[in-house]
Amino acid sequence: MAKKYYITTPIYYPSGNWHIGHCYTTVICDALARFHKMKGEEVFFLTGTDEHGQKVEKEAKARGVSPMEFVDPLVAQLKDMWRLLDISYDRFIRTTDADHVACVQKIYQKLYESGDIYKSEYTGRYCTPCEAFWTETQLKNGRCPDCGREVTLQKEESYFFRLSKYAPRILKLYEDNPEFLQPGSRINEMVNNFLKAGLQDLCVSRTTVKWGVPLPFDPKHCAYVWIDALSNYISALGYATQHDELYRKFWPADLHMVGKEIVRFHAIIWPAILMALGEPVPKQIYGHGWLLIDGEKLSKSKQEEARRQLTDPYQLVKRYGSDAVRYYLLREIPFGSDGEYTTERFLGRVNADLANDLGNLVSRTQAMIAQNFGGKLPARGPAEGPDAELIAMCEALFGKVDADMAALNAPEALSDIFAVVDRANKYIDETTPWLLAKDPAKKARLGAVLYNLAETVRICAILLKPFLTKAAAAVLKSFSFDENAGFDTLAFGKLKEGAAVEKLPPVFPRIDIKKQLEEVEKLVAEQQNAARSSAHPAAASGKAPVSIDDFSAIELKVGEVIACEKVAKSEKLLHETVKIGTEVRSVVSGIAKFYTPEEMVGKKVVVVTNLKPVKLCGVLSEGMILCAEDASGNLALVSPERDVASGGTVR
């Protein structure tokens, strides 16, 4: 029977401000999932979205939409990002999925019946952005110890989970299974910061939040979002249903990969819940480090728009391709530690390893086969000179990479693969095929050298497939080798003499880093100008001539009004809900004298989308709908002359 491998990412908050740091966890998990699949294991790879809670409830309300209307487009955006990055998940779970909601209710019911959940009153501090409760002693200068933001005092009737009861068992779990929580330093953090002092029971329900899973035994309470979220790892497998085949097959998980800031929830609360349910705990939790910019964690709240541009995965994939982004994340950040992100370092890495080392090896090998053997693979000859060393390195490579991946060390795995790429480039210098080509008597040796190079490229490409999903497949195909081949084809000598070898265009074209950095600088400057002019409206409304750059700092998009109402206490204002592509915004406009709310619904309008949000009569406005005004002050909406899908750019 095939070995099973169950791997999960955390489920993502539908924040919308995705940055390259967010991609880190998921790209690592994807490489691991693909690696295990290629080993012939039966893999289940889970990811998804964490959609309930106060944060989403508040944001949706501010935009005048329902929480579901608010999260739907964001979930679509996230799925799109994973598609762009070639993430091969087996299920994308949403905490709003009916099967998940039912499972959370069963978990609460079970814990309530066993006495592990009981009713009491909660008084304490709550950090809404982190959705985390804190005691007075845990606060840092009266603020959230995780994000440094303000916390609010909460007092309400609540249900509690007997977390305190499980502290000794969790300590024992760490002692008996040091592998349970990795890297090892995270165990000390958990023990010293939380477990040593003893655990307090955990408040696991809210009455003030409505956007959540209602408790089956007391529906005015909603499940605490972290219990709701953590349960996804088993609800996705059909836990506590009649169709729990996946649960029986894949649980306990082999690996929950998470960022270090959420280790506490995964390594303390989650095993305690599972212990209370009488279920096995996951085999391993890995708390990886952060991607930093200027020493700070990239995070939605701390991000400025200018910096966001530099770290926006959509932009990066569009400019440089998904393989480049995946490679950087997997190769550059020392695993388990934080890693500093700079555009320069990213592009430098891509140029040095992918364009130069790998790209040159592939193109030189293919060009020489085209030139000297009409694009047909020559025969393998007897091993001579440096052949044996190169072949031995290829044959030892799987063992090394397998051990690296078992230690979850993708940077090391890639470094081992690229050591073979380097060796092959050196082999070209040593065997001097361009000189062999000049001497007809050496044609067979030239053929053997090129065969060895082609085989080395093939073996590296197979091992690179979990990391560079697109380029590796293209390379294999160009050597007429099955692009879906697994690790069972790694023996040296699998390529067939006479196989067609296509000459690929450069797999990773060299990036002109200086030019790219200038472009990025320009983008940042444009963003900053836009921010400045929206901060000082007078400056933007002057009649002085503007350059095309000034004009392009204003972002104009086509939006569709999907809901509209009058703003209370105002005769002039209408409050529109506008769909702009996958995004939904709340916009207030002074057009109530010219349009009724009913007339507005369904209209395609032009929206200035990069204005700083303001509140008008207490209603949030995240943009401005453009109107034409006649001499008497009558307004008419500006609309595209032909139908254009919402989200279209106006320029």
Ligand code: ME8
């Ligand atoms: O925490 N560098 O979701 P999330 C590296 N919903 N990783 C980063 C990062 C950075 N700069 N910024 C974010 C949540 N991440 C919860 C999880 S699981 C039951 C519930 C990573 O959207 C972060 O560490 O805030 C986490 O692993 C993932 O992005 C999702 O974070």
